[in-house]
Amino acid sequence: METGVIDVSALPGGLDLQATVESGQSYLWRREDGRMYEADGAFGGSAWYYTVVDGEVIRARQVDGRLEWEASTDAEPYLFDLLRLDDDLDAVVAAAPDDDLIREAYDAYRSMRLVRDPPFGCLVSFICSAQMRVSRIHSMVTALAEAYGDPVECDGETYRAFPTPERLAAATEAELRDLGLGYRAPYVVRTAEMVADGEAHPAEARDLPYEEARDYVSQFVGVGDKVADCVLLFSLDFLEAVPLDTWIRTSIEDYFPDCDRGNYADTSRAIRERFGNDYAGYVQTYVFHYLRSA
DNA sequence: GACCAGGTAGCAA
């Protein structure tokens, strides 16, 4: 096992690990005390979180300006990648449009970063997200990992990776319904089959122009415009993506009514323009978290 | 017991 510390207070804009991994962007991190997303508002200020990537266990906790890690490998490059520690958060905030709601959202959760999830895990997570609360999405993804994820040992403990496309493709709809996925069960199986068969892979969208990338990701079963935008924003570096979920739609009604163009594609263009094309996804994520937590 | 949750697929007009 290797250990290390990253001085995140030195990063432009810093880091808020809890807000970053518990704000409904990623469902691939788990809090080791098992209290993630509990409604009692349990504060995980310095709780340990872990994820499994490339067969490596990455554990991390934040104590003030220090990000401490313990892992089965050198975790520093993984943490920079997964938590987007190279993003200049000060520049992101500085580029935000002059708007009361947006400024309040940034002020409320300063130092929260976007995540960069592995594409397949992100894709399945957000297929599961349809009409589902954040805490339950997390439970569903955890159940998938427990049932189908490869075990990985680290320091005497067993962790579970997110399942491979092959393992999920081999699962049955009935099995996934038993895990509580409901009507999303066949979507997950069919999408996993598409990836396992080599028919398509979400990572293929990375090099496409934004709207083509959204169309590409939408070909997976259970994936419409909104889920596709989540995959682009939370795993494929499309910082201009603005997932139009229920919360953002409400904010458009209340704060940006002129951006409502009646359909997803046109409203998306308008709200991206309003939020600032370079970092619209950051604005979306802060506003989402701010409204949902209010 | 309705009502809702980071919506989408399938179908009709």
Added chain:
DNA sequence: TTGCTACATGGT
């Protein structure tokens, strides 16, 4: 294209 509607399930 646009406009319904069904869809699982657990919490409030």
